[in-house]
Amino acid sequence: MDLLIKNGTIVTAKEMYQADVAVDKGKIFRIQQNMDPAGFDEVVDAEGKLVLPGAIDGHTHLFLEFGGTISSDDYYTGTRSAACGGTTTVFDFVNQAHAENMLDAIKRRDAIASKDCAIDYSFHLAVSDVITEGMIESMQECVDYGIPSFKVFMVYDYGVDDGSFYKVLLKAREIGAIVGVHAENKYVNNVLIEKYLSEGKTDAWWHYMAKNEMVEGEADVRAVNLAKMAGAPLYIAHLADEMGMKAVTEARNEGYPIFAETCPQYLHFTSEVYKRERGRDFVCSPPMKNQASQDAIWGGVKNGNITVVATDHCPFSKAEKDWGITKKDGTPGNFTTIPNGCAGIENMYPYMLSEANQGRISFSRVVELCSTNPSKLFGLDDQKGAIRVGLDADIVIYDPEKDFTVTNSAMHGATDHTIWEGLHLKGYPVATYSRGNLVFKDGEFLGGRGQGRLVRCHKLSFNGPLL
Ligand code: URP
Ligand code: ZN
Secondary structure (H helix, E strand, C coil), X not given: CCEEEECCEEECCCCEEECEEEEECCEEEEEECCCCCCCCCEEEECCCCEEEECEEXXXXXXXXXXXXXXXXXXXXXXXXXXXXXXXXXXXEEEECCCCCCHHHHHHHHHHHHHXXXXXXXXXXXXXXXXXXXXXCCHHHHHHHHCCCEEEEECCCCCCCCHHHHHHHHHHHHHHCCXXXXXXXCHHHHHHHHHHHHXXXXXXXXXXXXXXXXXXXXXXXXXXXXHHHHHCCCEEECCCCCHHHHHHHHHHHHCCCCEEEEECHHHHHCXXXXXXXXXXXXXXXXXXXXXXXXXXXXXXXXXXXXXXXXXXXXXXCCHHHHHHHCECCCCCECCHHHCCCCECCCCCHHHHHHHHHHCCCCCHHHHHHHHHHHHHHXXXXXXXXXXXXXXXXXXXXXXXXXXXXXXXXXXCCXXXXXXXXXXXXXXEEEEEEEEXXXXXXXXXXXXXXXXXCCECCCCCCCCCCCCC
16 A cells, blocks of 8 residues: 555544544545554654645636736646645636637647646636527536536626626536636726726726725625526635625525635735735735725635635736836836736645634634535535545645745745745645645655646536535
């Protein structure tokens, strides 16, 4: 047998207990106390450490074309960085081109990802065209292929109107899929952009003001209502505002299968960051919101109405962020010419676990939010998302005593700066295994390009109790 992790404390979404974990051929083979180490190729002593399922990052944008450039991390550097933060699976977005069969879009993207990913990966398909003949039908082909998760944008030029959103929801309900949404009111956002620019208001603060609490909240409420009308499950990506949190909570109390994801950046920063000298480095969509919103989403993290924490990792270089001052062509920039997105793929589990280590939530709740719930919601709970016999040996060993300060130079991605610079964390991952292979140990990446596999997910059903 390949590996025995001895004397650690296993953390599941429900409990923590002392046991050894045996791994063979990439799978968790046995969980038992005081296992005999004889016959194992390798024995690791995890005394005083936590043994966790690898995090599943349900929201990344690797190698994304956006704002006149491409996000800094490709599938290799992004997944390398993820592994070093205890993440063993990422869900990246495939953006459907106009009149492109959705399964063809997935295969187009997988041809790039499969060569590069260092850990396992899967996709959500971001729908942009359901009007052209055959497009909506191609959602079924994706589900059959193992991709039962779709997304619509309510904002950006490629965002869909409410009719198309509703059609996607209806289809998802019919075929056993889930629809995620980037909810911001594009029309109000555009009006506010025009107004602020005409008034000479160009810095990063106005990015936040043009995408303020109500710009997101109204779209959250509308998305929830559309899902209710369609009788379909809904996943609100990167929820960052109080009004949206209320709408999700009410819908869930009524029994609707509505799920919300938030991200560490919304739990840690508020809109005050946009007043900083380099506020443009924090420009992402949706932007960080006010304190009341942060309090509301922390409430959801604690009371169960936030179902998933993911990163929305989408970094751009400092020079690209500076396009908010001077554009690529040398003309004056403004908040609309800053590429949207920030780094975070290596920071999610360390940040959330550090919060748990300081008593804000339990370690089990972090496992639930960052691993077990995304595995259930996106249909890979029969493969990943828990320390359980028969599942992939995607395992993180976490040292609750190890202090760590985030610096960009200690990260393993391709980005030249991080919004998390200087953050002190209590506890840190010391080892990550991807299907039983050691890919990270004591600060060093040990995996390799192309070692990740595409995870095919099962069809979804939301008839049981809400996650
Ligand atoms: O700021 C973000 N989130 N950038 C990525 C594109 C998007 O909005 O999802
Ligand atoms: Zn995103």
